[in-house]
Amino acid sequence: MIQVTHTDLFSCVQLGPYRLPNRIVMAPMTRNRAGVGNVPTQLNATYYAQRATAGLIVTECTQVSPQGVGYPATPGIHSPEQIAGWRLVTDAVHNAGGKIFLQLWHTGRISHPSLQPDGALPVAPSAIAPTGNASTYTGSQPFVTPRALETEEIAGVIEQFRQGAKNALAAGFDGVEIHGAFGYIIDQFLQDGTNKRTDIYGGSIENRVRFLLEVTEVVCSVWGANRVGIKLSPSNTYNDVHDSDPQALFSYAIAALNTFGLGYLHLMEASPADIRHGGKPIPVCDFLPLYSGTLIANGGYDREKGDAAIASGVADLVSFGELFLANPDLPERLRLNAPLNQPDRNTFYGGDEKGYTDYPFLQSTTIE
Ligand SMILES: Cc1cc2nc3c(=O)[nH]c(=O)nc-3n(C[C@H](O)[C@H](O)[C@H](O)COP(=O)(O)O)c2cc1C
Numbered sequence: 060m061i062q063v064t065h066t067d068l069f070s071c072v073q074l075g076p077y078r079l080p081n082r083i084v085m086a087p088m089t090r091n092r093a094g095v096g097n098v099p100t101q102l103n104a105t106y107y108a109q110r111a112t113a114g115l116i117v118t119e120c121t122q123v124s125p126q127g128v129g130y131p132a133t134p135g136i137h138s139p140e141q142i143a144g145w146r147l148v149t150d151a152v153h154n155a156g157g158k159i160f161l162q163l164w165h166t167g168r169i170s171h172p173s174l175q176p177d178g179a180l181p182v183a184p185s186a187i188a189p190t191g192n193a194s195t196y197t198g199s200q201p202f203v204t205p206r207a208l209e210t211e212e213i214a215g216v217i218e219q220f221r222q223g224a225k226n227a228l229a230a231g232f233d234g235v236e237i238h239g240a241f242g243y244i245i246d247q248f249l250q251d252g253t254n255k256r257t258d259i260y261g262g263s264i265e266n267r268v269r270f271l272l273e274v275t276e277v278v279c280s281v282w283g284a285n286r287v288g289i290k291l292s293p294s295n296t297y298n299d300v301h302d303s304d305p306q307a308l309f310s311y312a313i314a315a316l317n318t319f320g321l322g323y324l325h326l327m328e329a330s331p332a333d334i335r336h337g338g339k340p341i342p343v344c345d346f347l348p349l350y351s352g353t354l355i356a357n358g359g360y361d362r363e364k365g366d367a368a369i370a371s372g373v374a375d376l377v378s379f380g381e382l383f384l385a386n387p388d389l390p391e392r393l394r395l396n397a398p399l400n401q402p403d404r405n406t407f408y409g410g411d412e413k414g415y416t417d418y419p420f421l422q423s424t425t426i427e
Contacts, residue, residue, distance in 0.1 A: 067366040069394055072114065072375055074353055075234065075285035075322035077158055079114035082369055083390045084325075084355055084378035087117040087162040087236065087290070091409040093134040097122065099144035103134070104151040105416050109387035111157030114376065117288070117325070118148070120164035120238045123223030125176045126216075127244075129166025131196045132409060136161060136226045137219075149231035160234040160288060161227040163220055163278065167244030168205035168253070169298050171195050180206040182216070184248045184270075185255040189299040210258045213270065216244070220274045224281040234286035234322055237278055242298025245271050246291075249308060252301040268312045275319060284320045288355070293346075294329035296336035305339055314349040321352055325378065328358035344373050362393045388420045397421055 068082050094100040107116055122128045122135040135141045145161070152159045168183035171193035175181060183205035192199035208216065220237070227235050239245040247253040248270035254261050260269055271289075279287050293309035302308050316324060329340035343356050356374035365377040383389050385402035392399055406414020 066369050068369060068377060074115060081114040081390050082376040083114050084376050085110050085113040085116040085383040086357055086378035086380035087119055088380055088384055089119045089133060090415060091130060091132040092415060093132050096140055097133060097135040098140045099134045099148055101147055102412060104147040107148050108151035108155045109416060110383060111152050111155035112388060112390045116152060116157055116159040117236050118161050120162045123163050123165055124219035127165035128174045129170035130194045136223045142226050142230045145230035158233045160236050161232045162236045162238050163223045164238040165219060165244040167247045169243060171200055172203060182206050182208050184253060187253055191299060213260060217273050217277055221277040221281060224278045228281060235278060235282060236288040236290055237274060238290055239271055240290045240292035240327060241295055242300035245274060246300055250300045250302040264308050264311045268315060271312060272315055279319060285322050287321050288323040288325055289316060289321060290325040292327040293341045294333045294338045296333045296338040306341055310349055313346045317350050323353040323355050324350055325355040325357060330358060385418050387418055392421060
């Protein structure tokens, strides 16, 4: 007899050690609402707890060290106060029945001396300034040329990720996601537009992928590989990154990550902005033959597209960014095909509860 299995966004799924009640993931989203000292607050805890019906929440990207800071009011995971602040968040999400991973982040050259310890230059694989402006506490300021890391310093940056991973464990998270996307330090090492090194971290694809794999190794040593995810954006042009052969680069990286037994690989597909800026859209399905683990697809999904990706086996889970930002009860709304709140772009980054914890639920039941 042929057994027909029906899977859609609302079916259970195993992710690492966890049985998740649905395949709807809240994508990581920076909201610039951390408190003084880059410390998460009760307001942040309310925001995440409101969204605890996601199969999995991935937090906004979070600095692993003072050197990793690149924006105002973004949270860190490198001080006792920040660990205590995140504990408010993890407790609130767990009390609401959810699961939450912390996204580990180092901005590399996407920073500014005013955000760095002692006003130092940001560090990067190579001394190449991004085009555009840094976001600082005194408004936009042109990016500076970063300082290229010495070979002997790179192990220290990898250690920052290890410490961040350990601190995330102390803060009560269920796992961590390594931010390898969007032109931050890992992506800066990966892509040959930002990596002109001549040591073992530059040149060949194998060398440029080394930093990513070494970070993954140390983070897995803290958490066990099955509670570690990684996000990559193979078509990304955001933060002025580009590569001469992204298909070959990311195919190599993904095949190498396949050997770790990770909790998941999170892939963002090309956004309209990537396509406008000359990014080469690489569909997630191109990487399927290279990756046998759990895969989360991201980028412009709605219910119909999400169900189709899961039913066809292209993805195991789907993550939603803007839709989750604006709809705290997104899984329920998708299940009922109910109308969706529209995201207000004016309140994405910075501010207070407006546009953060005040998006309405379908019914009047909100988590305070
Ligand atoms: C306000 C906002 C902040 C974001 N911040 C992050 C972030 O901190 N880390 C990250 O990996 N992606 C970040 N993203 C990208 C989202 O995780 C996601 O990849 C993107 O929104 C595409 O998914 P969507 O079409 O479902 O919104 C952000 C997106 C938005 C809208």
